[in-house]
Amino acid sequence: MTNPPQQMTQQNEQKLSQRQFFFIIVQTQIGVGVLSVPYELHSVAKQDSWISLLLGAVAIQVLLVGIWFVAKNFPHDTLFTMNDKMFTKWVGRPLSILYIFYFIGVGTLIILLFSRMISIWVLPNTPLWVMALLMVTVCMYMVGGGLLVLGRLYTMLSFLLVFLLCLIIFSTKETHIMYLFPMLETGWGKIFAGINKAIFSFFGFIVSLVIFSKVEGTNKQKLKTIVMAHWFVTLFYLFTVFASFTFFSTSELPLVPEPVLYMLKTFSLPIIARIDLFFISIWVINVATSFATYLYLSSLGLSDLFKRHSQNQWIVVVGICVFSISIYIGLDMSKIETFNKVVTYSGYIFSLTLPLIMVPVSYLRKKKDKGGAS
Amino acid sequence: MVGIFLFIRGKLRLGDANMGIFTRFFRNNRDKLADRHMSEPSNEKERPSSKKLSENVKYILDAFHQSNDLKIRVLKKGDAALLYFESLAEHEKIHEKIFAPIEMGHTEDVFHLPNAKQTNDLEEVVRTLLRGHAIYMEEGKKEISQFSVTSSFGRTPEEPQNERVVRGAHDGFVENMMTNINLVRKRVEHRDLTIKYFKLGKKTNTNVAVVYMDGIADPMIVQEIETRLHSLDSDMIHSPGHIEEFIEDKSNSPFPQMLNTERPDRVAANLVEGRVAIMAEGSPTTLIAPATFFMFYQAPDDYNMRWFTGTFVRLIRLFSFIIAVTLPAFYIAVVSFHFEVIPDELIIPVKASINEIAYPPILEALVMVIIIELIREAGIRLPAPIGQTIGIVGGLVIGDAVVRAGLVSNLMVIVVALTAIASFVVPSNELSTALRLLTFPLIILAGTIGFIGIVFGMLFIIIHLTRLQSFGVPYFAPLAPLSLVDLKDTFVRLPMYMMKLRPKDAHAVKPIALNPSREWKNRDEQNQSKQGSGGNDQPSSTDDTTK
Structure with missing residues (x-):
């Protein structure tokens, strides 16, 4: 029995458990993409693109070790305070701001893609602002509870992933392994080009860099969790890709932008005729969890940047930003596509290039600090 | 009534004030082992009693603003007084234990009553009078005696009406x-x-x-x-x-x-x-x-059932939560947005039922849910026979007539009735009310954006539950934060001997609730494998080894 007041304060800064960390990464990565990943991949390397997905996963795995290496050098910092320490204030601050813009951009993209999907599949006449408003307010409420609430919530909501998997498994009874052949028909060149698309679907792992210091456990345990989460996501995607590639033939796939939904649409249970509607309803929750993470990341960045402890006002600020940008862009296909391109390519910079640059910088910085101290 | 009412004023002699410090010192010494009372030792004010009986009585009377139920009985020809609230004290006790001995002249006997307590503090006397004590004071003495003669009227501990059980204890708390x-x-x-x-x-x-x-x-x-x-x-x-x-x-x-x-x-x-x-x-x-x-x-x-049944009942209750909150919303979403969800065979009956209704489903639902609430609220405070009548008139007559009049569809009546029943399955009245309240926003969400609205509504409720804390303990435990061990007594009810650990959410200091309690099972198996001299009932396995 320790003295009570101390424990009370500890509760506020209670760290995430490994399991919560795992599910935060998983839920952030599995989001809007699930429905369209098979189609996107297929557009490059046809039936062989699952190989691209695997290769992409391996590439990301290497990157994750790099991210881990960076994060472990700063055991008490988030990404934003790390930037200050690594690149000095003059470079670090603008970099953090750019990161915040990136996160806001991804959040907006999620809202747009989500609203577009809902308007295509479920509610064609509902205006964008209704969907955006609902998603943004619910997620603001979610994020307002703090990281710990996010961790708890994501862990609990992850049983829905099992549900999604079950629905997909249900539809695999009409699959044809034949559709996967001939293998390597498109050639390795196309497969490597497909890696490009595969990596898109994994963006979101950057969350592990930002909240690394807020997780309890040794560095090794954390690395294990990050790697496990990554391969869990990979398997999940691989499973969806396999299911849709074996259900639709190579010539059919370019016609179905959301193969998983089309696949489920063909089946009906005795009680429920349209399983795809249920799938999409559960998918909404996965979208909400990914969006909430980006909302959290950007508001965390803002509160770190302006040294204000209350994150809640920044959540509102970011929420309003995301809402207005998404209303500004609207549901126009071409505009969304352009925006999508902008965000994904900036993803290359912020999720791939910058972490790779950080690896040597953080190492040098640490070495220098040690030298300075001794 | 035998009591003599008297206002004793200025009748008694002057008391000496010099004794004050001395007696206080004396009393402080004695307080080492004091009686303990209901009131916590707080900074309540004190007022030393005086030697004058009249002053003491006046102080007490003023303290109670001359309240009429404060009785004063003058004893010993005006040299002593007994004060008590006739509304709080028990007359018989006073008569038997105090009044009679004093009248007989055995005043000392009274002080040796086990419930007697002496004090010098008039404020304390005021408080104990309120607790139902009788006060005995004598002229020329600072000591005031208090006797606990509280009368209490109480129900017997009967089983609470709102928490009945089939098996198990049938007593309940009372007002005392x-x-x-x-x-x-x-x-x-x-x-x-x-x-x-x-x-x-x-x-x-x-x-x-x-x-x-x-x-x-x-x-x-x-x-x-x-x-x-x-x-x-x-x-x-x-x-x-x-x-x-x-x-x-x-x-x-x-x-x-x-x-x-x-x-x-x-x-x-x-x-x-x-x-x-x-x-x-x-x-x-x-x-x-x-x-x-x-x-x-x-x-x-x-916990009084077999664990299979217990688990089944638990699952039914949790299922009722989902029905109570989402069923009307789900129905509205289906008939107004997602008709394609209904299987082919059901489409015609459903369509036939709702086709002739003039109002949109969301309005139907809101009206029916409110009617159910009206019936419930009307029946709850009425005596049982009238309450039943209300139930019959409300439920059967209105339900039937409303459908025949073509105001509400058949299916909607079924849905709303099911929802009402499901909401009453919850063992706690507070939560059941909360659930019925949550139905409304979900109905509205479902009526405006269908399934997606329900998903957002449910997500909001779940977020709220996750954020909620009760005295620093997460409210939605053991689901969020997830604790697989604690699911043993949540969705299921495992056998009692498996509940080795106390639930984590209670933050118990001592987590282990029971030690292995079915060791005899191992022993029986050992005995069987050893094929020991059968029939002897050995109390423990150690006896086996000594044999």
Whole structure:
């Protein structure tokens, strides 16, 4: 029995458990993409693109070790305070701001893609602002509870992933392994080009860099969790890709932008005729969890940047930003596509290039600090 | 009435004031072993009594603003007085134990009564009078004797109407707190059962007790509850429900954050789990904190059944939660947005049922749900026979007529009735009301954006439940934060001997609730494998080895 007041304060800064960390990464990565990943991949390397997905996963795995290496050098910092320490204030601050813009951009993209999907599949006449408003307010409420609430919530909501998997498994009874052949028909060149698309679907792992210091456990345990989460996501995607590639033939796939939904649409249970509607309803929750993470990341960045402890006002600020940008862009296909391109390519910079640059910088910085101290 | 009413004024001699310091010193010495009373030792003011009987009586009379039910009986020809509230004290006791001996001249006998207590403090006398004591004062003596002659009228501990069980204890709390504590102490016969009294309400001076198991309950939670009770500064406190709103974490939440119960067995079980109970004088309801969402789905009956049945009933109850909250919303979403979800065979009957209704489904649903609430509220306070009539008129007549008149569809009546039944399955009245309240926003969401609206609504509720805390304990435990071990008593009810650990959400200091208790099973198996001399009932396996 320790003295009570101390424990009370500890509760506020209670760290995430490994399991919560795992599910935060998983839920952030599995989001809007699930429905369209098979189609996107297929557009490059046809039936062989699952190989691209695997290769992409391996590439990301290497990157994750790099991210881990960076994060472990700063055991008490988030990404934003790390930037200050690594690149000095003059470079670090603008970099953090750019990161915040990136996160806001991804959040907006999620809202747009989500609203577009809902308007295509479920509610064609509902205006964008209704969907955006609902998603943004619910997620603001979610994020307002703090990281710990996010961790708890994501862990609990992850049983829905099992549900999604079950629905997909249900539809695999009409699959044809034949559709996967001939293998390597498109050639390795196309497969490597497909890696490009595969990596898109994994963006979101950057969350592990930002909240690394807020997780309890040794560095090794954390690395294990990050790697496990990554391969869990990979398997999940691989499973969806396999299911849709074996259900639709190579010539059919370019016609179905959301193969998983089309696949489920063909089946009906005795009680429920349209399983795809249920799938999409559960998918909404996965979208909400990914969006909430980006909302959290950007508001965390803002509160770190302006040294204000209350994150809640920044959540509102970011929420309003995301809402207005998404209303500004609207549901126009071409505009969304352009925006999508902008965000994904900036993803290359912020999720791939910058972490790779950080690896040597953080190492040098640490070495220098040690030298300075001794 | 035999009492002689007298205002004794200026009749008695002058007392000497010099004795004051000396007696106070003397009394302080004696307080080393003092009687303990309900009131906590606080900074209540003191007023030393005087030697003059008339002054003392006047002080007391003024303190009670000449209240008429304060009786003064003058004894010994004006040299002594007995004061008590005729509304609080028991006449027979006074007559037998005090009045008679004094009249007979055996005044000393009275002071040796076991419930007698001496004091020099008039303020204390004022307080004890309110507690139902009788006061005896004599001319020329500073000592005032107090006798506990409280009368109490109480129900017998009957089974609470709203928490009946099929099997198990059939007693319940009553309005008298001492009886309630007695019921708990009888069930938890252990020295660690700690009870702390509080006086709440500046005008009502309600006795409130905080009950917990020292060494099991988290001292931080106990302290937190005490702090919150201390900071409660209100004129009136009349029941735990009243206290609840003052000390709960978030009052703007539909979900109750403390468990209300009138069952001593339930309180005892929760105390041993490491939770804290709050009782109040004058109310049979006891609050249990910290509470979690799933505690409201546990009923004492579950533990008296076989665990298969117990689990089944639990699952039914949790299923009822989903029905109560989402069924009307789901139905509205289906008929107004997602007709394609209905299987082919059902489309014609459903369509036929709703085709001739003039109103949109959302309006139908809202009207029906409100009608059900009306019937419920009308029936709840009426005497049972009329209540039944209301049920029949409301349920059967209106339900039937409304369909025939073509105002509401058949299916909608079924849906709303099912929802109402499901909401009553919850063992806790508070939560059941909360669920019925949550139906409305979901109906509206479903009526405007269909399934997606329901998903957002449910997500919002789940987020709210996850964010909610009861005395620093996550409300939605063991789901969020997920604790797989604690699911043993949430969705399922595993056999009692498997509940080795106390639930984590109670923050119990001592986590282990039971040690392996079915060792004899191993022994039996060993015996069988050894093929020992059968028939002898050996008490333990050690005997086997010595043999």
